[in-house]
Amino acid sequence: TDLEVIHWWTSKGESAAVSQFAKAFDNDGHGDRWVDSAIALGETARSTVMQRVLGGDPPGAAQFNPGRQYEELISGGKLLDLTDVATAGKWDEVIRPKAIGSACLVDGHWWCVPVNIHSNYWAWYSKPVFEKAGVPEPKNLADFIAAAPKIKEAGLIPFAIGGDGNGWQIQLLFQDMVTEALGVAQRDKMYTTKSAEIAGGPEMKGVFTQLRTLKQFTDNGYANRNWNDTTNLVITGKAGLQVMGDWARGEFAAAGMTGVKDFGCMIGLNEAKPVVSTDGDIILFFKQGNADVEAAQKRLAALLISPEVQVAFNNAKGSMPVRGDVDMSTADPCMQKSLKAVEDPANIVTATNRFITENTNQQLNELVAQFFADDSMTADDATAKFATIIGSSD
Amino acid sequence: MTAGQITAIQPVQEAPDQAGVAPFGPKPRRISAGRIGIYAFLVVAALFFLIPVYIMIVTSLKGMPEIRLGHLFNLPGEPTFQPWADAWRHACTGRDCNGLSPGFYNSVKITLPSVFISIICASINGYALTFWPYKGANLLFGLLVFGAFVPYQVVIYPLIIGLSSVGLFASLPGIIIVHTIFGMPILTLLFRNFYAAIPVELFKAARVDGAGFWRIFFHIMLPMSVPITVVAVILQVTGIWNDFLFGVVFAGRANWPMTVQLNNIVNTTTGVREYNVNMAATILTAAVPLLIYFISGRWFVRGIAAGAVKG
Amino acid sequence: MAQNGTSVSIQDLSLSFGVVTVLQTLNLDVAEGEFIVLLGPSGCGKSTLLNCIAGLLDVSEGRIFIKGKNVTWEEPKDRGIGMVFQSYALYPQMTVEKNLSFGLRVAGTAKDEIAKRIARAAEILQIEPLLQRKPAALSGGQRQRVAIGRALVRDVDVFLFDEPLSNLDAKLRAELRVEIKLLHRKLQNTMIYVTHDQIEAMTLADRIAVMKGGIIQQLDAPQTIYNRPVNRFVAGFLGSPAMNFIDGQLENVDGGWRFVADALKIPLGTYDFAGLPTPGPAVFGIRPEHVSLNSGAGWPFSTAANVEVVEPMGSDTLVWLKLAQQNFSVRVTSERTPENDEAVTVGFDPMRASLFDSATGNRI
Amino acid sequence: MAQNGTSVSIQDLSLSFGVVTVLQTLNLDVAEGEFIVLLGPSGCGKSTLLNCIAGLLDVSEGRIFIKGKNVTWEEPKDRGIGMVFQSYALYPQMTVEKNLSFGLRVAGTAKDEIAKRIARAAEILQIEPLLQRKPAALSGGQRQRVAIGRALVRDVDVFLFDEPLSNLDAKLRAELRVEIKLLHRKLQNTMIYVTHDQIEAMTLADRIAVMKGGIIQQLDAPQTIYNRPVNRFVAGFLGSPAMNFIDGQLENVDGGWRFVADALKIPLGTYDFAGLPTPGPAVFGIRPEHVSLNSGAGWPFSTAANVEVVEPMGSDTLVWLKLAQQNFSVRVTSERTPENDEAVTVGFDPMRASLFDSATGNRI
Amino acid sequence: MQKSWRRRFHLPAVIGTIPMILVAVGVFVIGIGFSVLWSFTSSKLFPTYDFVGLAQYRRLWADNRWLVSVNNIWFFGLMSITCNMVFGYLLAVFMDQRIRQEDLFRSIFLYPFAMSLIVTGLVWQWALDPNLGLQEALRNWGWSSFSFAPLVSAETALYALVVAGIWQGSGVTMAILLAGLRGIDEDIWKAARVDGIPTWRTHMSIVAPMMKGAFATAFVLQCVSVVRVYDLVIAMTGGGPGIATSMPAVYVIQLITVRQNVGQGMAAATMMLLPVLVVLAFSGILLWRRNRLREAGA
Ligand SMILES: Nc1ncnc2c1ncn2[C@@H]1O[C@H](COP(=O)(O)OP(=O)(O)OP(=O)(O)O)[C@@H](O)[C@H]1O
Ligand SMILES: Nc1ncnc2c1ncn2[C@@H]1O[C@H](COP(=O)(O)OP(=O)(O)OP(=O)(O)O)[C@@H](O)[C@H]1O
Ligand SMILES: [Mg+2]
């Protein structure tokens, strides 16, 4: 049975990873075939899926990010219920941490398959840059801010960031800083209760102030830079440090660098308090009204989470598998750090997207990006606006 | 005959001749400052217009290491055509690593009928509005012009619902219909203006000859519409060939045009960006409309003169 | 000419574009084989009337009969009419032959029948050598003939011409005028011909309909219209150089009528009044060629004047002078041309004049 | 007219567009205050010559003098010329006043001086009430006057007119012709006037230059050109209805010359030969108005013929017949109109005829 | 009058324009009608019919980004239309001077129109990038103090968009105006020369005002592309830095697709259509009145 899968895994590494899924599915012995529909850019791919759903021609499966992007698909009855597959595969046992599973487990039913874990909570830095500037490698954000002026004196860019795509890189940095400043519990409380009080509190103001400080250490080419160009600055030793998710590791690897001598990674913004976020990718299956196809969909769902496929996929992709019972010993030092951290539930940070709608998310993007771009906006203003957005979100 | 001889023959009427050379014959072609200014302006303007295409070509001929150096304007140190080959045959979009080539045929498949049908529709509209206006026809035309200002995305949802209710969503006919719809306002405007400039006697003569609506259109009007059709073809080919938004939603996966692959090659966010391949891919994708432009640019201005200037 | 029965009959025809009424309850009967010319200034509704007859415009009121059949709502092709346009309206992308055969092909006429008719038309119009050319490769006169040919092959009862000669230069116009006249003689069809050139109207027409503002002012034989115009408009519109008009008063002195303007007093003893005259403001009109200069006595009326401008026109000369302080022209043959400022005697016979009511403009 | 000295002098002027030579070593001297008309068929180079004089085209060879000054390379505005175009070329978005004053304002003329000049021009041309209107709100004749006014305010020496009347209808054309004539009389400027309408040429010109193929064929007073055309082209081009031509032979019989065509034998005893004639093929030309119909004897030559077509033209009638199997027209006054097919006698005086060499077309 | 009716509504004409009727009514009236309808609902990912009155409009006008977008479109529209017209006119004027290689120049000026902005926008972004483009190139060639990075600051990014817009659109403007210029009666030029009016003055005071038709066409096309401006912004600035270059069309699409807030997106779209509707209605009334007046005067 042919099954069309829409995803935005279009880069070389990603397509190698997705090929693992496809290969497994094509060879599952039921004559299934993975029909690959790659559309670059998550938002383009997602809106295509939505429009296809609206047009009554949904794909068999589609990549999404855990969060609230597909809430309406569930409530609208557009998705295939995978509960029987999950029960058979004991998903609630094998998937760890729990937070990653809960993205798919809504009202006791499984609506999607998580396939990997990506953590946003990383900072990557260039060892040669810190060496050249004569400052020690940072252990946390405060270290870095202290060292930054020296790096600047050395004629290098202390802090690398990019402003493309509505400022999502800045927002990612910002969310990391929020977690760091509020602590996991307080942060979760703010997002779950939509607490304008916490959102407008002094810690948040501190975050904005620190963000403005970081801005001083960027270059003026940041405006439209995309994340891999940003990473490239660190790789080529033009910039000191970048805050970016774990997928950046692929860039370093592609440039032939190792985590031992060329670059350093800081898990969370504070090595003392390692955190792992439960971002990642999930696969949604759409109701097709055809028993054969639905059987194939379920076969694919089961396959995606099977140990062999998980290892093959995540090794190719550079992400963490969603189950702990697989062997990832070949992973590099940075990955090892997170594999270790993920074992402790206390280190787990739920993805921001899970709390806020895409609407709120974009508003936050804009607020942060605007604050970052516009030096005339005060931290007080920004904090107040932040509080308004959180307070009025749904 | 020289100026000197003439002066000898006609001394009487010679005005006091300051410069020593009597004005005679053609005015000496001074290379005037104005002329130089004109060319200077045009050349500078042309350079401005050529900047992006220069960057694209130069970049497409460089290897990735050279591109990482970041010298955008430098000529390639070691020119290579590999990026072009990659873009056409090997670049990956998702699992498939076949470059742009598969989408090319889909683009042709979409563009040809869409251009043809949209132009036929628009020319019939223009013709009917000019020669057979019925009550309310001009109101319809006004609505159509209004439609020209509507951002496409605003009507995309109703269109999806409408097309899927007649079972044409995600199919070749579907995408052709969509292109026809969105080409209609401007094309109809062009054709209407064009036909309005045709002497109405021609139409009357054909009616007296007994020809009806369709025969007049196909035998008399259409053969005369070449100039404006050229303009319409250029507009539509560029518009449809470059379209991504509609193609990806309305064409259905089997018919995805080249721009979907181009988007996948160019807009990949994770992983290394191969700018040289991107540029080669872009130039390859734009090749068809560009070719049409260069072939028919001369008629373009002429056709515009026939369809756009009046009214 | 075979004038048996009515060919085209228009009854109470009105036509409006929105609020503008172009034609007003117009009536016109055209006899079979007659050559009618519609003459009038630009915008008077000539083309509109022709288009109504052809069925290219929908009438607002009234009826149109062709050959006794009510065709008011018929399609143009079913009316048995052929039309020739000012711009010829030849189909530019077709050869002459295709142009001629288009109508027949539309009607589904048999191939050999088409060939026969084209051959006949081409022979009549002497355009055989042009059949394979496109209109762009034809001269004005040749295009004109092809346009006529298009009507000819369709064997129609009524030919409609809408200013078919106005695009041509004077020389060609004169030639084609004669050709059309001969064609009419040969074919004996009914022809309705629109023009605003009065020479064309005078030379071609059996009867002329002079129009103004959508109303037929006078419908009569050319000579009648020329010599006895029913109103001042018709009088002024026909004739080149134009009729002289003098504003003045109609007076009855001792039982005899006379026209008085300033010091000018013209006795109207020989004038043929259209009805019973009443004294009052009137306009006296006389054509320049009906006035004689320095030809001594023998004229019922003569007066002295000074020459102002002399316009030699080749065959004749137009002499401008002032009568009762109003411009007055006299046409003289080239030999007897006076000088500027010369004093001359002007003489004419009021019998050849026309008198109009100043207010209504109607002939008195 | 004040013809003292030369106003415009053109010497050996040639002009080519690429490989096409439009004007060939053309010479023309225009006296001061003279009214010269350039007459010729379409495409003969009239406008081109005018544009050269105006400085709007660069000449290929030759020189142009205006008022004795060599202006071959001067800018148009420095030549002391004003030009009136066929399309008038009024600036559509400016009022009449702005149209008149624009050139002056650009030249930086003082405000009150501008006002004075406009007032004067407006008075001369009687366009005072129109000063605040835009060209679109003017009639053809009024536009014409504004276009002249534009030259008038600039106080130029030479007026150039390029077919200023061809866009108008016949009636208006006739009126404006007289106005231009009067204006010339009033202003006494040199005027060079292009037309292809011979009536205009005849009525307006002091001298007419008949052009063909970029060469001036004849430059003479209108009557001379009309009565003694130097070649067949000039003869045929002037006159409406056109001169009759009969192809035949010039023969010398018993020391007397005669023209023979078919059975037609015309004795040329009264003909004024241009040079020494030689026998051979020739063309005999005579104007329709110089032929008389049925006027009995008294003519040096007369013959019998059958009427073919009668064309009444209002004031006169044109009678077409065949002489030596060739078309021949006779102009008669309306009263004595023959019927179709009537047998008539044709009579004329060969003194009024023109004879041309068949090969060269030159007058014999 | 049965026959009269049939002749007035010529059946084939109606049949032939069925596509137009369907598009005009089906798409532009009904489609837009639905869009307006949804703007009064709480639609999120998919359109629903859960009416919430004017709530979406209130949220819209409270949204800073929308306000910025509205400001931007006026500024951008004014700037880009003016510059486009001026530059296009200059190009047309110079192209009209019987220059050599007219075909070549014309092709160069027109080709941007054939290219998809999604990519050429990226190239422009590079060229203006301080580390890659012009600034870097000139610094490498020795002008080390040269500073040119328009996309980086909120104040100048809009200007950069205008420049790219000119690059893309002025060729077509040039073509239209060139056609217009060539349609001007040659006698007008001659008359102006005889009057001694300098060429630039002739252009300014006489010729340009005569080209109303061509200007109008170019203007309409420009307006259409300004109202719809999306690709350009996305490709060059993505609406940034911050939200400095956001435009209404970008905003609408963001809301519908990324933010999954169809209701508010449709509210924004409705707001966008409003001025267009007003202008069209206004010009329609003007036209109708002018016809009326002309008819009455005739
Ligand atoms: N489609 C139309 N809509 C409105 N008015 C019209 C239309 N067609 C013609 N008219 C008006 O009707 C009147 C008569 O027009 P028509 O064409 O019949 O004049 P005409 O006598 O043929 O003039 P011409 O000699 O210039 O051809 C004119 O005033 C014209 O403005
Ligand atoms: N710019 C040009 N390039 C090439 N040939 C030209 C140009 N302008 C005029 N000609 C040619 O020069 C010849 C003379 O043209 P000109 O306009 O002087 O004729 P004209 O006597 O004024 O004719 P008309 O009575 O039609 O105005 C024509 O054959 C024309 O084709
Ligand atoms: Mg007409």
Ligand SMILES: [Mg+2]
């Ligand atoms: Mg000319």
